[in-house]
Amino acid sequence: MAPTTCITQTVPADPLQAVIHADPFPYYAALRARAPIVRDEALKLWIAARAHTVRAVLDNERLTVRPTSEPVPRAIAGQPAGEVFARLARMNEGAGHRIARQALVAGLSAVDGATVFQSARKHAASTIERFNTDDAALLDVLAFALPVRVIAELVGLSAPNGLEATVRQFVACLSPTSTPEALRDAHDAASRLQTQLYALTRNATAGSALVERIVAGGLAREIELPNALVSNLLGLFSQTFDATAGLIGNGVVTLARHANVAARLAASPSDIHAFIREVARFDPPVHNTRRFARETVCIEGVAVQSGDCVLVLLAAASRDEAVFEDAERFVLDREAHPLPGFGAGRHACPGETIAQAIAAGIVAELVASEFDFANPALRWTYRPSLNSRIPKFAFVERNAS
Numbered sequence: 001m002a003p004t005t006c007i008t009q010t011v012p013a014d015p016l017q018a019v020i021h022a023d024p025f026p027y028y029a030a031l032r033a034r035a036p037i038v039r040d041e042a043l044k045l046w047i048a049a050r051a052h053t054v055r056a057v058l059d060n061e062r063l064t065v066r067p068t069s070e071p072v073p074r075a076i077a078g079q080p081a082g083e084v085f086a087r088l089a090r091m092n093e094g095a096g097h098r099i100a101r102q103a104l105v106a107g108l109s110a111v112d113g114a115t116v117f118q119s120a121r122k123h124a125a126s127t128i129e130r131f132n133t134d135d136a137a138l139l140d141v142l143a144f145a146l147p148v149r150v151i152a153e154l155v156g157l158s159a160p161n162g163l164e165a166t167v168r169q170f171v172a173c174l175s176p177t178s179t180p181e182a183l184r185d186a187h188d189a190a191s192r193l194q195t196q197l198y199a200l201t202r203n204a205t206a207g208s209a210l211v212e213r214i215v216a217g218g219l220a221r222e223i224e225l226p227n228a229l230v231s232n233l234l235g236l237f238s239q240t241f242d243a244t245a246g247l248i249g250n251g252v253v254t255l256a257r258h259a260n261v262a263a264r265l266a267a268s269p270s271d272i273h274a275f276i277r278e279v280a281r282f283d284p285p286v287h288n289t290r291r292f293a294r295e296t297v298c299i300e301g302v303a304v305q306s307g308d309c310v311l312v313l314l315a316a317a318s319r320d321e322a323v324f325e326d327a328e329r330f331v332l333d334r335e336a337h338p339l340p341g342f343g344a345g346r347h348a349c350p351g352e353t354i355a356q357a358i359a360a361g362i363v364a365e366l367v368a369s370e371f372d373f374a375n376p377a378l379r380w381t382y383r384p385s386l387n388s389r390i391p392k393f394a395f396v397e398r399n400a401s
């Protein structure tokens with residue numbers, strides 16, 4: 001097993017610190033054992049860790065994705081990134097959500113996973129050729145740049161140089177911890193991406209089958225900017241960015257830790273799809289999401305008051321024995337079951353198949369290359385985040401550790 005570097009080896013102080021802890025799963029197990037829903041007074045959050053409670057929270061219409069008092073974070077409201085945020089299916093409820101979601105589902109569900117897999121694989125092959133396999137920059141490009149390039153292809157956007165950097169700047173607007181400078185860059189990025197995507201939607205011959213299906217699904221081409229079609233096309237890039245990087249990175253971590261699994265994939269490449277699926281359960285990239293009570297709601301016998309926030313621990317639900325037999329073990333041949341890490345209910349991820357196909361294509365190519373997952377110099381920490389678990393890799397000489 002390759003050694004890991006980590007923020008701390010002690011028990012995480014709370015479920016937000018757990019996200020980037022070296023091994024948060026014993027802590028999640030303890031939370032599941034405590035009660036169906038637990039109050040953290042210091043964080044002022046309710047915590048749902050059991051699979052059954054997570055599902056009940058996500059299915060509850062009175063628990064919404066944004067607080068009623070602040071539908072768009074104050075720090076970005078009325079500015080370019082805030083205008084996009086206000087129109088995202090992910091950040092809305094009611095009619096605004098239903099219309100955008102229906103259109104996105106119509107578009108994304110028609111995308112052929114096998115084609116996405118091949119496209120990701122082709123991009124990965126040409127990237128791997130350009131790097132030494134003991135260069136951590138290779139893993140960064142594979143995890144962050146390639147997935148958004150595949151999405152650009154699907155949308156019909158000729159991937160401009162710097163697409164990864166622009167998406168990275170935009171996603172800063174989604175984090176409450178971003179600095180004013182990062183938010184300024186996020187507004188610039190929102191404006192640039194909107195201009196490119198707007199041009200695409202105005203020119204009926206320039207778009208792609210995906211855009212056409214989204215338009216036919218109910219998000220009309222509009223003359224004005226900002227608009228819901230352009231915002232939600234931009235949202236495909238931001239929804240992909242960190243989460244897919246985490247899935248790819250956590251796949252690499254799994255192969256570094258489980259030599260037997262790496263050997264099996266090398267011998268049986270078609271197992272890559274089952275592998276990525278089990279990584280998404282065993283070491284999911286999105287650890288939590290939030291819901292806000294728009295009125296008092298009873299959850300598992302506990303009254304959650306209007307305005308309260310529930311932290312929904314998707315990663316804890318992914319290891320719940322009540323749903324997954326032998327949940328703490330990586331089982332490549334596990335029977336397929338809905339994955340908590342992609343959410344559930346009315347906001348469940350409509351990009352799950354695409355995300356898994358991208359990650360499978362990239363990791364398959366890495367397995368087929370000379371990449372040495374067992375290299376003892378390969379180390380990782382986790383990038384700072386309150387909800388996503390994304391490794392940052394380095395190759396460290398033995399005497400430097």
Ligand code: HEM
Nearest residue numbers: 089090101239240243244247289341342343347349351355
């Ligand atoms: C490994 C990668 C991914 C993971 C783990 C992931 C996970 C999630 C989760 C947990 C949610 C629900 C959040 C909530 O209910 O609070 C979500 C929503 C969403 N995801 Fe993904 N996602 C991934 C990749 C993608 C990709 C590649 C796309 C599009 C191409 C996408 C598009 C969306 C959209 C549009 C929503 C909002 C749906 C709605 O609110 O109705 N995701 N995703």
